[in-house]
Amino acid sequence: MADTLHWVGEPVTDCGVAERRFNLVRDTGLVPGVLWLPAGPYPYPKPLVLLGHGGSGHKRAARQLGLGRWFASKWDIASVAIDGPFHGDRQRQDRPAAIGVDAVTDGMVDDWTATLDALIDLNLIDSGRVAYLGLSMGTRFGLPYVAAANRRLCCAVLGKYGLLQSPVVSAPADAAERVARDAPNQSSRGDEDLVRIRHRAPGTRRDQLAPAGVGSGGGLGGTAADDEPGCEEEG
Template structure:
């Protein structure tokens, strides 16, 4: 049998949660994939990662974030979805997305879980990783920090909450920094890395701005997750 790719729609915190899962036979762990801003559950990188994990024995799942993908009738530009999140209250948005992800974990029924998501994927990944507790075996986070560019809406900033959640994460973490990030300044990213409670945390850094992701970085993400989730126990 090959990999089963299955779309699903489950009931979440405030309505249906549209998602997709890649399920290889005998998978012992599940990788949750958080897309970036203006992306969705079937963004090319999400599909590429999910396909690689499934080919290497791990299930993968992705869902659309708030005001992304099938949660909206048409694509929403970044300034608009950011404004909507501020209007909703960013803490409520984070709590709802965390509840949606936890509903997916229950729906798919895996005890061993990993998470991979940078930028917007880390904004939503921090509270999820903290909430998963011992179920989380590893996470890839980054391109996000405790400070943001002044042009971003001030209502999106949650530095105190991010620190609390980072401290609660004890699973192994790989943290990706773009050294010249123009959206999340380097010092704020390094401060977030420092706050992580994981004893097995690692940092990788690459030259370039926020939108740059060298191919070697993606390979590093994949092998990190596979080493901690696919080859343990």
């Protein structure tokens, strides 16, 4: 059966941003997600940012919600977030260690790929202007996805994920080997590597994944309406 995207409920529009929930129906199960778009009769397709949430978060956690609204209202850019494995509306009784790091990671890579394909098929998204942004667990699953997506992405931002895991992380759940294996496979549409791994300092427990050429002015090509904050949630 082909993957099918079903909208859940009606769009919610606030402060110039339209939020749409959806379920992507796949043979492997439902992938719940949220899409943020500029409200109104703006021209389509739009640039898109894929938002990977952190551990214990979900598709509509505060960071994803804030970024989704900011991209849409200030930059005329769409963004989408999906629940990661065992998070949000995909919580299950078993855990990644029981399934295996590679199987869980490959499943999330496939889910991101299918989500992007489904949105492009709806003519909402400019397939030539797609980026990924994920921190913490958003890098754990995001870096393998960026490696697989390769030149489908024009840029990526990854960070806050350590290659040296805490002793409390069991060996079957330790994804550091997978992340290190995928990191050299990153490439941009130019000649430089998309991602570099830089150790912050000897003895630290967290490495930094640094996008090459951040701040160079390239990328999605959105236009900001203004730089004033607006429509953020309190707290």
